[in-house]
Amino acid sequence: MAKFVTLRDVAEKAGTTVGTVSYVLNDRKGRYISQELRAKVLAAAEELHYIKCNGASSLKGMDRKLIGILIPQYENQFFTRICVAAEEVFASYGYDLIICDTFDNPEREKSIIHRLLSQRVDGLIVTPSLKGSENTRIVRDVGLNMVVVDRPLEGFNDYYWVSADNYGCGYVGGENLRKHGHRSLIYVGWDSGISELSERERGFRDACKDCEVFTYNAEFSPKACYEVTMKAVKEHPEATAVLFGFNVQAQGGVNVFRDLGMKIGEDISVSLIGSPEWSYTGNNNFTHVHMGDYEIGKKAAGILFDLIRGNDVPSKRVIQECTLVEGASVGNIGGGIE
Amino acid sequence: MAKFVTLRDVAEKAGTTVGTVSYVLNDRKGRYISQELRAKVLAAAEELHYIKCNGASSLKGMDRKLIGILIPQYENQFFTRICVAAEEVFASYGYDLIICDTFDNPEREKSIIHRLLSQRVDGLIVTPSLKGSENTRIVRDVGLNMVVVDRPLEGFNDYYWVSADNYGCGYVGGENLRKHGHRSLIYVGWDSGISELSERERGFRDACKDCEVFTYNAEFSPKACYEVTMKAVKEHPEATAVLFGFNVQAQGGVNVFRDLGMKIGEDISVSLIGSPEWSYTGNNNFTHVHMGDYEIGKKAAGILFDLIRGNDVPSKRVIQECTLVEGASVGNIGGGIE
DNA sequence: CGGATATATGCAAACGTTTGCATATATAGG
């Protein structure tokens, strides 16, 4: 249905041939072209609204100008922020992003990867689905550039991997609660089966070695976390602080206290790993550990772009530093801040 | 760098020619092929892990198997839900989605559209950026199928458009507050300059004709809305209920009451247009008007697919019905529910 | 048995690009 202008059309209008037009439009060197003809070609292209066909030029070995990105959940802002960052990097070079949601389903992931290969994308940014590492083998087999994000690629080694400092996030989160005098703590995490993500809990425990720590796990949803948190709080009324290991979980969890009539920052201290942009509350924001979502996306995209361009990539493993952001949701116990 | 298997490779291995392989792999009719040869071809393709190149086949007029989708904000779940729905529709037919964030910036939108045309996408789903309707003219000029979502395409007529029932959302939201006995109301909206979105306020006012209504507008962010809401509540302590016109805005706005120590559902009644999945709170969820985000995406994608396939599309304009979802954030005034 | 028809396969053009090679003129140096 749609009809596009081709190089031939432009050439005809400019009174020359396709080859010359291609050289002009791509501003290639290695060929002399008179100012006069160049101007005529540019004018013709402009006038006819010529739009190059990437599909055709990629046949001749040019870049497809397409990047695939696999995430496990569109609606998780940690991942959308990574997408935003990647888009910024690549759009500036004229690349488009195909963002695909695997829904953490390996079957779906497999077919997505197959489709993306069919598109002959120039590279892939992948957060592997929960049990889907094997799905990426084909990517390596065809020699396509890939950067892994967030979770590791179980069963593989020697791949490019950018992630948060999961251990550090847990440590920083715990350390802060400890500093404020808390000694009886609840950690609500996600039982993902991904060892890297459990590092958050390990970091938390390491930071709070001399504390009483109660660990709970919930399915990955606000609702599940709400329920588990409710249980945790009822089972351990002696706890004075709670750390939520995952941003999305906290969206449910934090409401437990409000529903129980407990004032956050006074009756209970609350902190979380991730950035709670789902709840802007003036000067009373949540104390949280910022993971550097945007930077992770920026760095992953940067590495992928370097790989595509054939540039040198210094390190295969990048761990994004985390930052504590203090809000008003953590109060002092006993003598206050150490 | 990446090396892909071609039809020629498969043909060679199967001891036949590319033409035949193409027929077999696409399961085309109009040509006889012996069971024997067919089996050999399929085996060869399987063994070599042949993956078709969409770019090449689209040169011959086949579908590009690519759909572009433009939204103004990745991180707005209204739009990600539309993307999820569209992806489900198209993935089942083997199409990929290129999701692009215009950030509501017309310049950016223009270059995105240009890039997508370069990709020779088979169709476009577009939420026009704030002042960017003209950017889509080229789409119409080349005859590419397009479905508009959410906002209208100012200055055009005769296009396919799926949106929420903005007037209805406002009406239903207001009507519900009125039913619960509220007669002094605050509406916090977004001063977008898009008349269609102002329909929410009009619906609200129409439903509350006999009430005192205070309207406030804020920039489109939780923070801006927090501040405006704070001002509104202080200026009108007599108001007993608040309706937030936009989900994202409410993410900031609702915290005003908590920060002021007002109990939602008792000291103040709160409702919003959109689905507050950013705050799961057991049995105390927010009363809200569900816009049917997912359905909007589903329907838009369905129409686009029909257009691509050349199927009949009954109506150019689809308005998604809204639904009131009652939570616990609206209390009764006076005699209670009418 | 002869011609129509069904079965089975190969060949080559075309899609819209990119680029190496050939060609043609102008300019300069000896």
Add this chain to the structure above:
DNA sequence: CCTATATATGCAAACGTTTGCATATATCCG
């Protein structure tokens, strides 16, 4: 004036597909 060299342009092959056309054998019906 003759040959290099710089300037300017055209031609055609190739990329990986799809598909119309040609070819060749087997089968069937009168």
